[in-house]
Amino acid sequence: MLNCKQASFLASKKRDSKLTKTEVIALWSHLLMCRLCRRYVKSLDQLHKTFSVKDKMTENLPGLPTSARKRITDMLKKMQQSSHDEK
Amino acid sequence: MKTHDLTPPEQWLEDYGDVLYRYALGRVRNPAVAEDLLQETLLSALKAQQNYSGTATTQTWLIGILKHKIIDFFRQKGREKEDTLDPQSSEIEQLLFDHEGHWQQALSNLPEPENAMQQAQFLAVLESCIDRLPGRLARVFILRELENLDNDEICQILAISSINNLWVMMSRARLQLRHCLEIQWLKH
Numbered sequence: 001m002l003n004c005k006q007a008s009f010l011a012s013k014k015r016d017s018k019l020t021k022t023e024v025i026a027l028w029s030h031l032l033m034c035r036l037c038r039r040y041v042k043s044l045d046q047l048h049k050t051f052s053v054k055d056k057m058t059e060n061l062p063g064l065p066t067s068a069r070k071r072i073t074d075m076l077k078k079m080q081q082s083s084h085d086e087k
Numbered sequence: 088m089k090t091h092d093l094t095p096p097e098q099w100l101e102d103y104g105d106v107l108y109r110y111a112l113g114r115v116r117n118p119a120v121a122e123d124l125l126q127e128t129l130l131s132a133l134k135a136q137q138n139y140s141g142t143a144t145t146q147t148w149l150i151g152i153l154k155h156k157i158i159d160f161f162r163q164k165g166r167e168k169e170d171t172l173d174p175q176s177s178e179i180e181q182l183l184f185d186h187e188g189h190w191q192q193a194l195s196n197l198p199e200p201e202n203a204m205q206q207a208q209f210l211a212v213l214e215s216c217i218d219r220l221p222g223r224l225a226r227v228f229i230l231r232e233l234e235n236l237d238n239d240e241i242c243q244i245l246a247i248s249s250i251n252n253l254w255v256m257m258s259r260a261r262l263q264l265r266h267c268l269e270i271q272w273l274k275h
Contacts, residue, residue: 009258040194
């Protein structure tokens with residue numbers, strides 16, 4: 001019989017890879033009996049769902065700081081200028 | 088097939104600066120590094136303008152370049168030092184499981200965010216939890232869940248010696264993230 005630690009590992013592995021038949025059966029029979037591990041699997045699904053919404057994760061983040069914007073603008077100008085000069 | 092015109096370089100920063108910066112920041116989790124990667128991306132793009140084929144929009148093309156920069160950054164980080172991976176138990180596993188491998192404490196259900204505001208709060212909590220992961224676990228997790236790279240690619244980029252180690256790291260990252268969410272999000 002699996003313990004919860006082993007079951008949590010297989011539940012996680014299942015997200016990244018195909019489980020072997022033995023692993024599938026072991027995990028499944030553990031989950032049948034263990035409410036906490038079923039909860040764990042459910043929260044992994046929730047987590048995955050959050051990440052799979054394309055770039056949901058980054059919407060919240062701050063934009064490019066003004067100082068960096070200016071620095072990069074100047075740098076790009078300089079670059080373009082020098083490539084023009086070469087021609 | 089629809090082809091796209093390249094937006095003039097003078098407009099790149101104006102039009103895509105925030106999108107690219109957030110994309111980088113969400114993955115490298117460090118503002119200074121995200122700025123550098125954005126700058127390198129625009130420089131590379133400037134040099135590679137002739138190679139733009141028009142099959143993708145300018146934004147998608149730039150993000151493609153940025154993705155490579157991010158992976159290169161992770162690759163360098165991965166080479167810095169190989170953390171010893173304790174095959175038996177990590178700190179998080181010792182915290183969550185008793186000596187027989189059962190949960191020490193009952194897990195709570197994580198409530199689904201009910202509206203946009205809660206969703207935004209949930210994401211903010213999740214991000215702070217990602218920032219608390221040990222660097223190496225965070226990089227594995229981000230390449231897997233955000234960049235959707237496959238196992239072999241991640242092992243190669245981060246110099247992880249075996250695929251089993253990758254699974255162990257992913258499992259520990261998920262245990263720790265979930266635990267952090269349970270504490271931080273339920274407290275909310």
